[in-house]
Amino acid sequence: xxxxxxxxxxxxxxxxxxxxxxxxxxxxxxxxxxxxxxxxxxxxxxxxxxxxxxxxxxxxxxxxxxxxxxxxxxxxxxxxxxxxxxxxxxxxxxxxxxxxxxxxxxxxxxxxxxxxxxxxxxxxxxxxxxxxxxxxxxxxxxxxxxxxxxxxxxxxxxxxxxxxxxxxxxxxxxxxxxxxxxxxxxxxxxxxxxxxxxxxxxxxxxxxxxxxxxxxxxxxxx
Numbered sequence: 671x672x673x674x675x676x677x678x679x680x681x682x683x684x685x686x687x688x689x690x691x692x693x694x695x696x697x698x699x700x701x702x703x704x705x706x707x708x709x710x711x712x713x714x715x716x717x718x719x720x721x722x723x724x725x726x727x728x729x730x731x732x733x734x735x736x737x738x739x740x741x742x743x744x745x746x747x748x749x750x751x752x753x754x755x756x757x758x759x760x761x762x763x764x765x766x767x768x769x770x771x772x773x774x775x776x777x778x779x780x781x782x783x784x785x786x787x788x789x790x791x792x793x794x795x796x797x798x799x800x801x802x803x804x805x806x807x808x809x810x811x812x813x814x815x816x817x818x819x820x821x822x823x824x825x826x827x828x829x830x831x832x833x834x835x836x837x838x839x840x841x842x843x844x845x846x847x848x849x850x851x852x853x854x855x856x857x858x859x860x861x862x863x864x865x866x867x868x869x870x871x872x873x874x875x876x877x878x879x880x881x882x883x884x885x886x887x888x889x890x891x892x
Contacts, residue, residue, distance in 0.1 A: 674714065675826065676703040687715075689741055693792040697737050705752055712807075715741065716754035727761035729786050731769065732778050735808070736790035739779055742804055743797065754809040758818070772805045818878045822859075829870045833857075836876070846879035 679701045680687040687698040699715040717734050721727060738753035762769045779796045782788050825836060833853045838845050846852060853865035860874045868874070 673706045674703055675706075676701055678702045689737070689745065691737075691790040691792065692740060692744070692794045693789055695789060697790060699737065699741075713748065713751045714754055714809075715748065715751055716756060716809075719755070719757045721757065721759050724759045724761040727757060727759060729784075731755055731762065731810075732784055733786035733790065735775055735778050736787045738808065739775075739796070739801070739804060740790055742807075743800055750803075750807070752807045752809060753804075754811060756811045756813060758813055758815055760812050760814075770805065770808050770810055772801055775805050775808070776801050815880055819880055821877075822875045823878060824873050824875055826873050827868045827870055831868060831870075833865050833868065837879075840876070840878055841880075852877075852879065 678686045680698050684698060687700070687702060688696055689698070691697050700717045701714075702716075703714050705712055705714045715738070717730075719727060719730050734753070734755050741748050742751065742753070743749075768774050776796075776798055778784070778787060779791060779801065780798075782791075782793070823840075825840075827836070833856060834845055834849070837849065837852065856862070856874065856876050857865040859876075862868070862874075
């Protein structure tokens, strides 16, 4: 995403991603970063959900909306933050783009028959006036596998990283098949003198190779 830089993820720094629901339970987001545009700079809290089918995604999205609402209203620091939901499978097709609008979000947050909402919001009051602002800060990104495999991805190299560790991060902890060829292709694409020489802080372009046999869960490399 142009203008977005990921800062933290729940695997490495869970304490920065965790919050308390109004029921007293803990919940977390998957990543946090900064989104910069000419007219806007804001923190982003988001979730990544990778599935082979869309069946469970609408419930996951309702839970995400409940987390976004509670975080935005109960934590002053996050009052104006953006909240992004990233997945690889189209979902909520009957609602279409309406899953981001005020009416859908209000109906979701006030429907206590949905356990995924109730476990975050509990029996507390939902201020519908605050939902207007939240709706403007919700982002939904459906990045299908075929789209990602045909799109250049931008990645900022961290200190001590190699193509081996970066590609493992992008592919669920396993380097993709044909690593040597892929590494040379990345070096050529980025005018690197060698696949083994990366400069910390420099952005490189690379491609996602897919994760064979992936059945669901969160996916990394955002």
